[in-house]
Amino acid sequence: MGKSSLLIVLGVSAIIAFFVLKMNGNARENVSTTVNMFEQTQARLIANTGVEIYLEKLYADLTLINTISSPQSLFNGTYIVNLSGTLPNVRVTSTATFQGINHTSVADALLEPINLPNMPGGIYISANSVVDAKEIGDMEVSGLNHDSSGVIKGDGKPAVWAVGVDDETQKQNILNNLLKPENLEGLINPMTGETGYPSVGVDNLGIEWAKIYQYLANSADQTFINNIPNGTNLGSLTSPLITLINADANQNKTIVVNGGEGAGILVVNGNVKFAGNFNYKGIILCYKNAEISFESAGTNEVLGGIIIAGKSVGFKLTGTMSVKYSQEVISALKSNLKADGFTILAWYE
Amino acid sequence: MSTLLDIISSTFIAGLLLLLVIKMNLFVSNASFASDNELRMQQNAKTLAEILNYDFRKIGYKHDGVSILIAESERFKFVGDLQRPGETGYGSIDTVEYFIRDSSYSLGTANQNDIILVRVLNSTDSITGASLGLVKLNFSYLDSLSSPTIDLSLIKYIKTELWVEPAEPVTNFITGQNDSVFTYWEFTIYPRNI
Numbered sequence: 001m002g003k004s005s006l007l008i009v010l011g012v013s014a015i016i017a018f019f020v021l022k023m024n025g026n027a028r029e030n031v032s033t034t035v036n037m038f039e040q041t042q043a044r045l046i047a048n049t050g051v052e053i054y055l056e057k058l059y060a061d062l063t064l065i066n067t068i069s070s071p072q073s074l075f076n077g078t079y080i081v082n083l084s085g086t087l088p089n090v091r092v093t094s095t096a097t098f099q100g101i102n103h104t105s106v107a108d109a110l111l112e113p114i115n116l117p118n119m120p121g122g123i124y125i126s127a128n129s130v131v132d133a134k135e136i137g138d139m140e141v142s143g144l145n146h147d148s149s150g151v152i153k154g155d156g157k158p159a160v161w162a163v164g165v166d167d168e169t170q171k172q173n174i175l176n177n178l179l180k181p182e183n184l185e186g187l188i189n190p191m192t193g194e195t196g197y198p199s200v201g202v203d204n205l206g207i208e209w210a211k212i213y214q215y216l217a218n219s220a221d222q223t224f225i226n227n228i229p230n231g232t233n234l235g236s237l238t239s240p241l242i243t244l245i246n247a248d249a250n251q252n253k254t255i256v257v258n259g260g261e262g263a264g265i266l267v268v269n270g271n272v273k274f275a276g277n278f279n280y281k282g283i284i285l286c287y288k289n290a291e292i293s294f295e296s297a298g299t300n301e302v303l304g305g306i307i308i309a310g311k312s313v314g315f316k317l318t319g320t321m322s323v324k325y326s327q328e329v330i331s332a333l334k335s336n337l338k339a340d341g342f343t344i345l346a347w348y349e
Numbered sequence: 350m351s352t353l354l355d356i357i358s359s360t361f362i363a364g365l366l367l368l369l370v371i372k373m374n375l376f377v378s379n380a381s382f383a384s385d386n387e388l389r390m391q392q393n394a395k396t397l398a399e400i401l402n403y404d405f406r407k408i409g410y411k412h413d414g415v416s417i418l419i420a421e422s423e424r425f426k427f428v429g430d431l432q433r434p435g436e437t438g439y440g441s442i443d444t445v446e447y448f449i450r451d452s453s454y455s456l457g458t459a460n461q462n463d464i465i466l467v468r469v470l471n472s473t474d475s476i477t478g479a480s481l482g483l484v485k486l487n488f489s490y491l492d493s494l495s496s497p498t499i500d501l502s503l504i505k506y507i508k509t510e511l512w513v514e515p516a517e518p519v520t521n522f523i524t525g526q527n528d529s530v531f532t533y534w535e536f537t538i539y540p541r542n543i
Contacts, residue, residue: 004359008366012373019377026384033388033395040399091434106433347541348433349406 036101042075043096043103044349050079050094051107055342058083058090059111065090087111090342105349109342114219114242116265116283116334117212119305120203121164122186122325126309139296139321143186143199146326148237148281150303153328155195160325162186162199171200186325209309213287216267219340220244227256230276234262237281237332247271248288259298264333274300274321281329283307296321304329379520386515387530393481394513394532397466402538404445404468405507407431409542412442416543417501420490424448425507429542431470444471447488455480458516484531485512491537508537 050072058064069081077098085091088111095104122141141163144156162184165171178184178198186199221235223244228234235241240263247255247270255268259276268286273295284306295316302323409416411430419426426446432439450465463480491506492498511534518527 004363008363008370012370015370015373015377019380022377022381023384026388030388030391033391037395037398093434104433344541346411348410348430349541 039099039101040103043077043098043101044105046074046077046079046098047094047096047103047105048349049074050081050096051092051105051347054081054083054092054094055090055107055109058092059339059341062087062111088339103349105347107344107348108346109344112340112343113334114265114337114340115215116330116337117207117285117307118205119160119283119307119325119330120205121161121201121305122323123162123306123308124164124203124205125170125313126166126205126207126209126307127170127311127313139323140183141186141323143325144195146303146324146328148303148326148328148332150301150324150326157193157195158327159187159193159195159199161201161203162197162325164201164203166202166204168202171202174200209285209287209307213267213269213285213309216242216265216285217244217246217269219338220267221264221338224255225249228258228260230259232260232262234260234266234280235264235282237263237329238336240264240282240333240337242267242337245269245272254295263329264337271295273297276300280304281326282333283330286310304333383519383528383530386517386519390482390513390515390530390532393483393516394511394534397481397483397511397513398509398534398536400468401447401509402536404431404447405509405538406540407443407542408507408540411440412542415502416540417490417504418444419446420488420499420501420504422487422489425488429540445469446472449483449486452480458482459518460484460514460516462514463516480516482513482516483511484514486510505543506537506539508535510535 054064054069065083065085065087067083071078071080075098077096079094079096082093083090084093090109090111092107092109093104095102122143123139143160143162145153145159147153163174165174175198181198184199185197186195187201188194188196188199190201219242221241221243223246225246228245233241234243242265243262245255245257245266245268247253247268250270254271254273256273256275257278259278261279263281265282266280266284268284270288272286274297276298278298278300280302282304284302286306286308288310296319298319300319300321303326305325306323407429408427409429412428416429417427424447426444428442428444430439430441431443431445446469448467450467452462452464454465455463458480460480460482462484464483464486465480466483466486487510489508490498490504491508492500492503493505495506498504513532513534515530519530520526521528
């Protein structure tokens with residue numbers, strides 16, 4: 001009887017043990033199925049992240065082209081990136097490993113240049129109204145084409161308007177208030193290319209300046225929210241900088257640029273005052289989604305062009321403000337400004 | 350007399366224990382079968398998801414213009430290079446089409462509801478395979494704002510829903526009825542090249 005009981009108990013135990021092991025094995029396999037999907041996804045995400053990281057690294061240091069990274073750790077996995085190609089084109093191959101699962105992502109990218117806004121005039125004003133338009137006449141604005149030294153190239157053609165505006169009303173407003181028409185020299189007949197003065201023309205670009213402002217602001221090399229002292233590096237023509245002056249973030253809502261020189265794109269959000277002897281080669285974009293004040297004191301010169309966009313634009317001038325249009329300067333900016341960043345052309349994952 | 354009583358009693362107890370063992374064995378077999386079936390169902394669902402996930406991420410790769418050719422709830426056709434640089438076939442644009450066939454094409458399974466997912470590569474290479482327990486498939490298409498769209502040029506996301514049942518019905522040991530076990534798998538893919 002005792003032996004029989006023992007045999008039965010052992011038999012039942014064996015069946016139960018087999019059952020438990022079987023259930024356990026299936027449960028483990030079930031979890032493994034789900035986990036494997038996670039591992040594949042994780043490997044793919046690590047590889048994709050490797051592509052993104054090394055595109056940023058390449059953007060910061062273009063000498064990394066045609067190099068292979070060492071294994072990098074990320075999210076408990078590793079990845080290796082190969083940057084190959086000839087700039088501005090690059091192929092980024094990222095191979096990731098996570099828990100024994102491999103994934104390779106390949107991205108083709110193009111290094112895009114900064115898109116400069118068109119300059120239809122030495123000064124281009126995009127606003128619903130222009131306050132103190134007569135002050136413009138106190139500036140010396142030339143739409144004639146100058147070289148990078150500020151000397152008129154040949155006959156100054158092709159020229160642009162000395163002052164370009166959005167519509168006829170603004171144009172008449174400026175012309176009616178001009179005290180020194182001879183100060184605005186440039187294109188006077190767009191059909192023939194004839195130059196003379198006063199050069200004020202309508203050329204509505206239909207551009208959303210808020211977007212252009214944001215685009216350039218995002219690409220800025222440096223940002224100022226306080227007055228800029230003389231001697232601050234604002235770039236040179238061989239190494240131009242995108243400088244954001246965020247006057248709206250300043251408690252006085254106005255920033256003073258105290259003399260000095262620079263080159264590149266000066267992006268101004270809000271009211272700005274150029275004081276002292278300020279020489280700038282490039283494009284100054286003043287934008288504010290409200291009234292904007294452009295103030296100049298002392299002897300200032302801009303070689304390139306100025307764009308002023310706002311709901312209304314007010315000018316206040318003391319001293320001399322000279323603005324000279326220059327294709328040569330704008331071309332140099334296009335060549336020498338840093339790239340905008342990489343644009344993905346194709347992505348394999 | 351007492352010996353006879355002992356034998357009868359022990360035989361009765363032994364019989365009870367034997368019945369218990371047999372019943373337990375049946376239960377174990379049934380539960381094991383159900384467990385295996387559920388595991389296979391889960392694996393089948395994952396296999397289907399992997400296939401679709403692999404292909405959908407190549408939509409539009411190395412192709413300019415609209416890459417989605419057909420976008421219906423049970424039929425989807427697109428173009429894109431399925432091979433990466435360095436692989437054989439890289440550089441030629443592939444056309445991939447997915448559609449379903451009803452259960453009459455799904456022979457060899459006891460499930461009356463299963464359907465076949467067909468993948469046609471470049472209009473010639475048609476992979477039909479087994480049903481893998483798929484009983485329902487639904488593609489839906491979303492634009493960049495995640496709103497449903499049928500405009501092929503606006504599609505940015507492809508949402509796939511799969512309903513998978515066991516290929517063989519699993520009879521419940523207690524009720525004697527077939528269990529209505531199924532797996533629902535949903536995933537939304539954003540192909541980077543569209």
